Amino acid sequence: MYDFAYHKPTTVAEAVGLLADPEARPISGGQTLLPALKHRLDKPSALIDLSGIAELRGIRREGDQIVIGAMTRHQEIQNDPTVKAAIPALAWMAGHLGDTQVRNRGTIGGSLANNDPAADYPSAALALGATFVTDRRRIAADDYFQGMFTTALEPGELLTAVEFPIPEKAGYAKMRNPASRYVMTGVFVARGPAGVRVVVNGAGPGVFRQAEMEAALAVTWSPEAVANIRQSADGLNGDIHGSAEYRAHLVTVMAKRAIVDAG
Amino acid sequence: MPNVSLTVNGQRHSVEVEGRTLLVELLREKLRLTGTHVGCDTSQCGACVVHVDGESVKSCTMLAVQAEGSSVTTIEGLAAPDGTLHPMQEAFREYHALQCGFCTPGMVMSAIDLVKKHPDGMTEHEIREGLEGNLCRCTGYHNIVKAIAAAQEVIHGRRDALAPAEV
Ligand SMILES: Cc1cc2nc3c(=O)[nH]c(=O)nc-3n(C[C@H](O)[C@H](O)[C@H](O)COP(=O)(O)OP(=O)(O)OC[C@H]3O[C@@H](n4cnc5c(N)ncnc54)[C@H](O)[C@@H]3O)c2cc1C
Ligand code: FES
Ligand code: FES
Numbered sequence: 001m002y003d004f005a006y007h008k009p010t011t012v013a014e015a016v017g018l019l020a021d022p023e024a025r026p027i028s029g030g031q032t033l034l035p036a037l038k039h040r041l042d043k044p045s046a047l048i049d050l051s052g053i054a055e056l057r058g059i060r061r062e063g064d065q066i067v068i069g070a071m072t073r074h075q076e077i078q079n080d081p082t083v084k085a086a087i088p089a090l091a092w093m094a095g096h097l098g099d100t101q102v103r104n105r106g107t108i109g110g111s112l113a114n115n116d117p118a119a120d121y122p123s124a125a126l127a128l129g130a131t132f133v134t135d136r137r138r139i140a141a142d143d144y145f146q147g148m149f150t151t152a153l154e155p156g157e158l159l160t161a162v163e164f165p166i167p168e169k170a171g172y173a174k175m176r177n178p179a180s181r182y183v184m185t186g187v188f189v190a191r192g193p194a195g196v197r198v199v200v201n202g203a204g205p206g207v208f209r210q211a212e213m214e215a216a217l218a219v220t221w222s223p224e225a226v227a228n229i230r231q232s233a234d235g236l237n238g239d240i241h242g243s244a245e246y247r248a249h250l251v252t253v254m255a256k257r258a259i260v261d262a263g
Numbered sequence: 264m265p266n267v268s269l270t271v272n273g274q275r276h277s278v279e280v281e282g283r284t285l286l287v288e289l290l291r292e293k294l295r296l297t298g299t300h301v302g303c304d305t306s307q308c309g310a311c312v313v314h315v316d317g318e319s320v321k322s323c324t325m326l327a328v329q330a331e332g333s334s335v336t337t338i339e340g341l342a343a344p345d346g347t348l349h350p351m352q353e354a355f356r357e358y359h360a361l362q363c364g365f366c367t368p369g370m371v372m373s374a375i376d377l378v379k380k381h382p383d384g385m386t387e388h389e390i391r392e393g394l395e396g397n398l399c400r401c402t403g404y405h406n407i408v409k410a411i412a413a414a415q416e417v418i419h420g421r422r423d424a425l426a427p428a429e430v
Contacts, residue, residue, distance in 0.1 A: 001283040002283070003281050003282055003283045004282045004283060005282055006265055006282040006326070006328045008328075008331075027326075030324060030325060030326065030329070031306065031324055034285075034306075034324050034325070034326070035305055035306050035324065037283075038304065038305070047282065047326075049328075049329060051329070075318075098396070099309075099395040099396025099397075100319060100373065100376065100377065100380075100393060100395070100396055101309065101312055101319050101320050101321045101324075101373070101396045102306070102321075102396065104318040104319060104320055104376075105320055105321075105324070105325065181395065
């Protein structure tokens with residue numbers, strides 16, 4: 001790691017001021033950023049630690065949605081009674097990514113700002129029609145995800161919270177890479193304020209909606225409804241862990257399991 | 264250079280570090296607490312697990328400056344001052360839950376957090392899942408899982424003493 005200055009602001013305004021330096025980077029849980037810095041993939045002038053900003057932390061229900069602060073750790077989401085009651089699939093997701101130590105440090109904001117194609121939360125956010133709240137605006141999930149490690153966030157823009165509309169039903173299933181435990185292919189299904197959505201993560205360069213399955217599920221909500229829908233392998237990821245065809249096959253398998261999970 | 268003030272195993276320290284100094288480097292190189300190991304340095308193996316304010320973390324994936332004001336417990340801080348082992352350490356010994364011992368400090372620290380998070384006890388399967396962040400190259404995990412299963416009974420007060428291992 002190259003050395004950097006370290007700042008721990010206590011307000012969003014102060015953090016955004018420090019991030020005006022184009023070489024400065026926010027650090028939340030550091031579970032992705034620190035490994036990247038060890039590989040010298042980046043050379044920030046300063047790290048702006050968000051963990052001292054109380055307003056970025058916490059989970060609350062606001063009407064028909066659950067609002068989760070960007071600095072909320074996976075471990076807190078996994079165990080939160082409000083999330084468990086309103087969107088159990090999201091609590092399950094938070095409890096089944098990485099390992100205990102990663103969940104004790106890593107945050108939802110860091111994960112969604114990073115938008116790793118193999119990350120979990122992007123599928124939930126897109127399927128539930130979440131809204132991303134930043135220090136300067138609100139971004140719909142439909143506009144937020146822009147492909148591999150890319151989001152609508154501008155340089156220096158801070159994600160402050162994510163609003164998840166409470167669905168009628170939601171379910172998630174994933175096949176994990178047996179070594180890294182990151183997602184090989186996952187599917188999040190939801191029926192709620194954003195309509196019927198089937199979102200695939202892990203299989204492609206970014207999360208995407210499976211329109212054919214959405215149409216079928218809108219007519220009949222059952223695993224059988226999607227059982228014969230085949231995902232095309234075009235554009236999907238193929239690597240030593242699995243070919244694009246294998247991931248395409250998993251889309252149908254995971255979709256069926258996710259629907260069973262949603263009930 | 265930044266200065267970090269923190270409590271380690273009950274003792275207060277104030278140490279000069281670089282911004283990039285990892286918590287594990289502070290522990291091993293500045294405080295000479297070499298019980299915490301570095302197996303991978305890539306957040307995978309869990310040999311570096313310590314407790315920060317009661318939660319297990321990988322100390323190779325946390326900056327020393329992020330531990331400002333925190334209370335850190337390492338493997339050296341578990342036994343009582345008179346040398347009596349923590350029930351988890353005792354269980355690892357009784358159940359022969361180590362071979363080379365390299366992963367052991369991290370295993371023990373993770374296991375203690377795991378047991379704390381499951382007051383109603385864990386099945387063998389849950390213990391195995393819970394150890395996801397810790398790799399052992401030697402034991403095949405079998406005796407580690409047995410040791411944790413036995414230790415949880417003592418830690419949660421369901422047994423006064425460790426069930427002896429079968430030989
Ligand atoms: C061993 C291991 C296994 C893992 N397995 C999984 C897994 O199975 N599934 C999964 O989804 N994830 C997994 N992760 C990643 C983990 O969930 C990370 O915690 C997460 O991706 C990043 O969150 P963080 O808080 O650690 O972010 P950081 O590492 O602190 O930051 C990540 C990036 O986001 C930026 N950033 C952080 N916060 C903000 C903000 N509020 N606004 C704008 N930008 C911000 C940072 O500058 C950085 O570029 C794993 C990590 C490890 C080490
Ligand atoms: S040394 Fe920290 S996880 Fe391997
Ligand atoms: S005992 Fe050797 S690595 Fe676990």
